[in-house]
Amino acid sequence: MKKFVYLAVLGSLLMVLSACGSSESGASGNGEGSSEGSSDEITIGYFPNINHVAGMVAEEQEMYSKQLPDGTTVNYQYFPDGSAFMTAVETGEIEGGIVGPGPAMNHYVSGAKINIVAAGSKGGTVIMAGNDSGISSPKDLKGKTFISPRVGCTHDVQFEAMMKDEFGITSDRVQGEMKHVTGKPATYASMFKAGKVDAATVPEPWASKIEAEGNGKVLVDTPEVAYGETLPAAVFVTSKDLKEENPEMIQNLVDAHQQATDFINENPEEAKTIAQDKIKEITDQELSAEVIDSAWERIDFSTDVDESVLQDFANSSYDLEFLKEKPDLTGLVDKSFLEK
Structure with a gap:
């Protein structure tokens, strides 16, 4: 079983959200892409919760591997909180993945060179x-x-x-x-x-x-709840430098993420089973079908990002004094990979 990287420190298998690595990171994929012989290795991060089911489905169905060039090894890390995730993106520890919009916006207004390239879900x-x-x-x-x-x-x-x-x-x-x-x-x-x-x-x-x-x-x-049905509860984030240096990789990742989101909406019962099994595997906590069904009713799985809602939410963060300066999120969202 894959473990969180922070288990050795925390001594606990309890999952956290915000929320939201592995010393035995799982590699998956048979590589059905176009560049044969590639030996590249990438790592995708996400949180083991219902808002991040697209990450679980993509991992279980090997969707990233199938979109990326042949020979690409795909690893996965599961994060304790959004700050740890964003630090991993900024340092290149991971190439991208799914995180809450709060950490993404907070790091962006603090100068982080990152982009939101898709949403993952709303609500929850x-x-x-x-x-x-x-x-x-x-x-x-x-x-x-x-x-x-x-x-x-x-x-x-x-x-x-x-x-x-x-x-x-x-x-x-x-x-x-x-x-x-x-x-x-x-x-x-x-x-x-x-x-x-x-x-x-x-x-x-x-x-x-x-x-x-x-x-x-x-x-x-x-x-x-404030922004309860309009704010993306999860967004797909990558570094701006990686996006500019290797846009084909980011396109492949977004395509896989979109495929996973479509799978969730077209095959909800199978997606629920994947989520149930994956959460148990990662956290050692088993959720009943009743719990999964109830949680599912509160969430909408979509890749669309409304920039104006993100700005309004960031303004609320400023009004609440979580941010020292009034935020300007211009340039944070790049929807070009969704429009191809």
């Missing part, structure tokens, strides 16, 4: 409360403790933007009324039960798992 963020939290409405969150995968991650911004814009409630990060802590989504159920947190901004499939096992309740479902 759910606001939940512990059964014994005494919370029945978002208004009750004043003075309460909430958890997100990481400070400033996609799910964190969605939650805090909703709370500020609709209820005028902010976190202690900006001298507000809610206490904010971070942690792995797979631990949220136990933290609810232990009374360590009152609420959580939860990515799928963990929201459906908590709900199915009765360990928490849905406070705000995906459509009502």
Whole structure:
């Protein structure tokens, strides 16, 4: 079984989102491309969660390998959080892959030479409360403790933007009324039960798992969360330098990603099985068919990227003081590979 690169440090098999390597990176592919004899090796990264099913399908079906030139070895790494993923892209540790839009935008406005070349999915963020939290409405969150995968991650911004814009409630990060802590989504159920947190901004499939096992309740479902149905929950990112140096490789990767996304929409039951098996393989956590089905209902798998939504989301990050300067995302998205 492939393991996360950070397991040796964390000593845990719990999956995290934001979210979102392997010392035994899996190589796959028989190489059905056009350049025979190539010995190139590339690495694709993604997170083992439902928003990243395109990565799982592409790996399981060897879609990247089939699009790339003959002889190309394709490895895969699974990341603990978006920051680690973006660092891997910037340093050339990976050639590209799927990550939340928050880390991609944050690194871009900080000067990272990266591009979003496709989306992966939309939706999948759910606001939940512990059964014994005494919370029945978002208004009750004043003075309460909430958890997100990481400070400033996609799910964190969605939650805090909703709370500020609709209820005028902010976190202690900006001298507000809610206490904010971070942690792995797979631990949220136990933290609810232990009374360590009152609420959580939860990515799928963990929201459906908590709900199915009765360990928490849905406070705000995906459509009502800020940017819940319009913001890409996952985007395909690569480095601008690699895109300029080897556009054919990026075209091959985007083609494979599009193929995987089409497969998900055309073969949902098979894609669900792949996701269920892959998450268990990577994380040692088995999700029931009920949980997978529920999570699937909250997600739309699409490669289309709406640049204006990304800019609006980035503006929210600035308004919440996650970003020091007002962001300009001009040049971040390159949709040319989707249009060929």
